[in-house]
Amino acid sequence: xxxxxxxxxxxxxxxxxxxxxxxxxxxxxxxxxxxxxxxxxxxxxxxxxxxxxxxxxxxxxxxxxxxxxxxxxxxxxxxxxxxxxxxxxxxxxxxxxxxxxxxxxxxxxxxxxxxxxxxxxxxxxxxxxxxxxxxxxxxxxxxxxxxxxxxxxxxxxxxxxxxxxxxxxxxxxxxxxxxxxxxxxxxxxxxxxxxxxxxxxxxxxxxxxxxxxxxxxxxxxxxxxxxxxxxxxxxxxxxxxxxxxxxxxxxxxxxxxxxxxxxxxxxxxxxxxxxxxxxxxxxxxxxxxxxxxxxxxxxxxxxxxxxxxxxxxxxxxxxxxxxxxxxxxxxxxxxxxxxxxxxxxxxxxxxxxxxxxxxxxxxxxxxxxxxxxxxxxxxxxxxxxxxxxxxxxxxxxxxxxxxxxxxxxxxxxxxxxxxxxxxxxxxxxxxxxxxxxxxxxxxxxxxxxxxxxxxxxxxxxxxxxxxxxxxxxxxxxxxxxxxxxxxxxxxxxxxxxxxxxxxxxxxxxxxxxxxxxxxxxxxxxxxxxxxxxxxxxxxxxxxxxxxxxxxxxxxxxxxxxxxxxxxxxxxx
Numbered sequence: 001x002x003x004x005x006x007x008x009x010x011x012x013x014x015x016x017x018x019x020x021x022x023x024x025x026x027x028x029x030x031x032x033x034x035x036x037x038x039x040x041x042x043x044x045x046x047x048x049x050x051x052x053x054x055x056x057x058x059x060x061x062x063x064x065x066x067x068x069x070x071x072x073x074x075x076x077x078x079x080x081x082x083x084x085x086x087x088x089x090x091x092x093x094x095x096x097x098x099x100x101x102x103x104x105x106x107x108x109x110x111x112x113x114x115x116x117x118x119x120x121x122x123x124x125x126x127x128x129x130x131x132x133x134x135x136x137x138x139x140x141x142x143x144x145x146x147x148x149x150x151x152x153x154x155x156x157x158x159x160x161x162x163x164x165x166x167x168x169x170x171x172x173x174x175x176x177x178x179x180x181x182x183x184x185x186x187x188x189x190x191x192x193x194x195x196x197x198x199x200x201x202x203x204x205x206x207x208x209x210x211x212x213x214x215x216x217x218x219x220x221x222x223x224x225x226x227x228x229x230x231x232x233x234x235x236x237x238x239x240x241x242x243x244x245x246x247x248x249x250x251x252x253x254x255x256x257x258x259x260x261x262x263x264x265x266x267x268x269x270x271x272x273x274x275x276x277x278x279x280x281x282x283x284x285x286x287x288x289x290x291x292x293x294x295x296x297x298x299x300x301x302x303x304x305x306x307x308x309x310x311x312x313x314x315x316x317x318x319x320x321x322x323x324x325x326x327x328x329x330x331x332x333x334x335x336x337x338x339x340x341x342x343x344x345x346x347x348x349x350x351x352x353x354x355x356x357x358x359x360x361x362x363x364x365x366x367x368x369x370x371x372x373x374x375x376x377x378x379x380x381x382x383x384x385x386x387x388x389x390x391x392x393x394x395x396x397x398x399x400x401x402x403x404x405x406x407x408x409x410x411x412x413x414x415x416x417x418x419x420x421x422x423x424x425x426x427x428x429x430x431x432x433x434x435x436x437x438x439x440x441x442x443x444x445x446x447x448x449x450x451x452x453x454x455x456x457x458x459x460x461x462x463x464x465x466x467x468x469x470x471x472x473x474x475x476x477x478x479x480x481x482x483x484x485x486x487x488x489x490x491x492x493x494x495x496x497x498x499x500x501x502x503x504x505x506x507x508x509x510x511x512x513x514x515x516x517x518x519x520x521x522x523x524x525x526x527x528x529x530x531x532x533x534x535x536x537x538x539x540x541x542x543x544x545x546x547x548x549x550x551x552x553x554x555x556x557x558x559x560x561x562x563x564x565x566x567x568x569x570x571x572x
Contacts, residue, residue, distance in 0.1 A: 014105060014118045016050045022105035022118075026092070031099040031355055034091040036226070040066050041088055045116050046107065054115045062114055079207045080223060085114055087214070094400055098355055179320035179353050182302050184295075185222045185236035186210050189253070190243035201251065201284075202244045208288035209240065215434035216296040217403045218324070218358050237261055238302060240291070251275045253287060257295055259305060267294060267301040289436050293467050298328050298439040300468070320349040320356060327362045334504040336375050342366060350392075357403040360396035364389045364409035372416055372548060373505060374537060389413045402433055404440045411447060420451050420551050438464040446478050452552035458482035477507055480514065484562075485555065489518035505535050509545075513559050516566030524566035531568070542570050 023046050026032050027039055034042070044066045048057050059075035059082065067080060075081060089109055096106065106119045186209055189202035206223075213221045222236055242255040256268040271287050295301045306325060323345040330342045346363040350356055367389035369375055371382050390413045396406030407430040414423035427444035435441070445460025461482065465475035476499040483492035492514045499507055508527050515524035532539050542563060543556075550556045560570050 014120060018105055019046065019050055019107070019118050022103060022107055025103055026095055026100065026107065029095060029099050032091055032095045034088060035222075037067065038084060038088045038091060041084055042092075042107075042109075042116075045109065045114055049116050057113070057115045059114065078203065081114070083207070083210060083214075083223070085109060090402065097398060097401065179349070179356055179359075180318050181218055181220045181321070182238060182306060183220045183222060183234065183236035184213060184238045184240060184302070185225055186213070186240045187242075190241075192243055192245060195246060198244050198246045201246065204284055205242075205244065205253065205287065208284045209291050212285075212288040212292035212436060213296050215436065216292070217400060218405075219296055219302070235260070238305075240295075246275060249275055255291055257301060266305055269294070292436045293438065297437055297468065303328065319345075320353050320359065323349045324358055324362055327366070331365075334369065334373070334506075336373070339366065339369060339375050355399055357396045357400035358405045360392050360399065361403060361405035361407075361409040364392035364396060365405075365412060367392060368409065368412045368416060374535075386413065386417060390417070404430060404434055404437050407433075408440050408443050411444070415447055415451075416548060423447055424451060424453075436467075438468040442468075442475060442478070449478070449482060450550050450555075452550075452555060454482060454485055458486075477504070477510060481510055484510070484514050484517070485558070489514055493518060493520070493523075505531070505538060506549075508535075509538075509563075512566040512568065513562035516564070517562040519565075528567045539568065542568060 023043065027043065041062065044062065045057050048054060060073060062081045063069040063073045063075065063078070064071065067084075069078070069080070089111070092108060096103070104120065107116055108119075109116050186206055188206055191198045191202055210221055210223060213219060220236075226235060237260055239258045239260055240255065241258060242253060245252045250272060252270065252272040254268070254270050256265050258264070259266050269290070271290070273283055293300070297303075303325065306321075323342070326338075326342050326345055330338045343363070343366045346359050346366060349359040350363060353359065367385055370385040371389065374382070389409065393406060393410035393413050396403060397410055400406060407426060411423045411426045411430070414420075414426065424447060427447055431437075431440060431444055442461050442464035445457040445464065448457030448460065450457075458479070461475060461478045465479070468475075476495045480492045480495035480499065483489070483495055496507070496511055496514060508530050512524055512527035512531060515521075515527060538545050543560060546559050546563075547556050550559060564570055
């Protein structure tokens with residue numbers, strides 16, 4: 001997707017009043033998702049630059065004059081300005097991708113410094129984002145539904161409009177800002193020994209943990225608690241505390257996560273090792289990755305804590321946030337009975353919060369499930385379900401280009417549309433944004449594996465399972481398929497027995513193939529009978545269903561051959 005900068009032209013000098021007017025537009029917009037401190041940061045650097053004092057804009061002056069740091073502030077040991085500048089750049093990028101599309105002036109803070117730049121909009125305009133819940137044609141290739149009767153298309157769009165209207169009635173007027181996010185405060189680590197070396201190590205560890213946590217877009221990571229008079233930001237619900245102790249040759253770090261609502265410690269861990277200067281930088285990164293993986297990812301500690309929240313009488317933003325939690329609970333077993341409620345909840349969430357990129361991405365994934373599992377209960381044709389998934393995914397990515405649930409949804413839509421190379425390319429690019437996100441790592445690994453790159457994808461799935469503190473039914477089923485195509489049917493059966501997903505149709509399909517190939521007659525017959533009883537439409541089109549998922553023809557034929565051994569009839 002084109003960056004906003006490509007739609008603007010630089011000029012030697014823009015009128016100061018135009019730039020100040022643009023600043024006012026940004027600061028007054030609900031789509032400028034930034035903290036009060038970041039508002040002050042942007043105001044300060046813009047005003048300094050417009051007043052001809054751009055040469056004074058340094059990390060030191062920003063820290064002292066904006067963040068209230070003392071005269072002894074050292075940017076080499078305290079990275080606060082660099083980190084906040086990164087947050088501010090992302091907030092500006094999101095703003096110009098949403099409500100700022102039509103603004104006349106672009107304000108950016110180029111990397112490598114903190115002096116803002118100003119540019120005027122060129123003639124080219126950004127394309128408008130798709131409206132909520134209205135199907136958009138796929139630009140990657142001609143739309144799949146072009147051959148459907150026009151009347152059916154019109155009826156479908158009317159139904160979608162009705163859904164949007166009902167959602168608006170249910171939750172009231174739409175809000176442009178995003179809903180509630182878990183707020184996590186990372187405090188400075190204690191230094192019981194009081195040594196300068198331990199202080200430097202503690203500062204570096206905090207910086208690494210903040211950086212790794214910040215890669216998870218559905219967390220709001222804070223380095224300091226908001227001031228009592230700062231009404232722009234609610235206090236954090238979670239606090240990370242810790243202490244660092246150094247000896248001559250070793251270090252020991254203790255970290256814990258506290259739920260401020262209950263005052264309880266909900267996670268704690270210790271890290272220790274040799275204190276070798278040459279290797280300690282890598283050690284810091286590994287510790288920060290471990291903390292982020294345990295706390296921030298899907299099915300992690302924060303997810304599990306928030307899953308127990310009572311939202312029966314909660315505000316709209318809490319209800320919307322809870323919709324994302326319900327999606328991940330549904331995906332544990334892909335239960336078709338839970339899917340309608342999850343889908344309805346997410347549709348209401350995006351109608352109430354149109355800029356909620358994560359909810360758009362998860363809604364797209366539900367629509368993909370409609371397509372690949374045949375779950376749709378509203379009579380939506382499969383081609384239209386995939387079109388709807390594309391529309392939601394593309395909208396999610398437009399709202400937040402760095403959002404992994406949005407990118408994951410688009411990767412899935414591309415794959416099931418047969419655009420395998422495009423899906424894998426997007427997956428490889430997206431994983432670099434946050435290698436700690438095991439949910440995305442496992443999905444990308446699965447896409448690689450079923451596209452025929454088993455040696456590349458299966459280790460990613462195994463790594464995801466090992467790194468994720470929560471349990472997901474998808475890991476074991478995927479690893480069972482990996483073992484099956486590796487010819488180890490005993491291990492494949494063992495993996496499948498660990499998969500607690502009796503309602504997932506693919507679980508039974510894999511089970512029939514494994515047991516059929518292994519000669520386990522009774523188990524193969526049981527799985528075949530379950531499929532014929534519960535999913536007769538899938539059984540009638542086994543070749544199409546398998547071909548939809550496995551990209552290589554030889555893999556398709558191998559799998560169908562095993563299903564025949566399980567007693568299922570598949571025409572040649």
